[in-house]
Amino acid sequence: MTFDAFAGWDGSIAGARTLQSQLATQLRLVDEAPAAPRTIAGFDVGFEDDGATTRAAAVLLDGHTLQPLATVVERLPTAMPYVPGLLSFRELPALLRALEALPQIPELVIVDGQGIAHPRRLGIAAHFGVVTGLPTIGVAKQVLCGRFEPPGPLPGDRTPLLHRGEQIAWMLRSKLRCNPLIVSPGHRVSMDGAVERVVGLLRGYRLPEPTRLADRLASRRGPMPQMGGDLLSP
Secondary structure (H helix, E strand, C coil): CCCCCCCCCCCHHHHHHHHHHHCCCCHHHHCCCCCCCCCEEEEEEEEEHHCCCEEEEEEEEEECCCEEEEEEEEECCCCCCCCCCCHHHHHHHHHHHHHCCCCCCCCEEEECCCCCCCCCCCCHHHHHHHHHCEEEEEEEEECCCCCCCCCCCCCCEEEEEEEEEEEEEEEEEECCCCEEEEEEEEEECCCHHHHHHHHHHHCCCCHHHHHHHHHHHCCCCCCCCCCCCCCCCC
């Protein structure tokens, strides 16, 4: 597998924003993932060497049991500083390398980051989805744009995140006494389908299981649980 995430980009910030707007027109916000995916992957990114190295983590899970089947960590030199709204241009190359290293292609992908909940409707999860063609959902911890009313206190409570008169995500209460998550479709998943999928992946923690495990691996917080299949060591 090889993916050209930045075809036609001239390397400038203005060019990156133009490319985002172009790629956003290719997104399909309809439910095309299997109703019961056999495999689900979670992706997250951390940094090493004071930010000089991008550390991308991927965890492949059994879609029925949510037990980890394999883990991958890929490291690449960080080629771009952080620019608000252009996170994918900084992190996506390492994430795509991690996808390529998985032993099989997941049928559903959950990315720690925004889907269409983005000023130009192309957050990192949406960019990942349109480049790979995989059904993708973004689950973020902080709002990038838009306004919302706080959801109720119970897990599963949700309210719409609105931007320029359009719903771009759900604000999902995933756990009692925790700030809500921003759940938005990335590609080949609908708005309602995204939040229902994420609710089904909650296991008592704030984050859904795929990105919770990827977050631990990307940030090196504790050991991974025992694998249900072959382990690809980080």
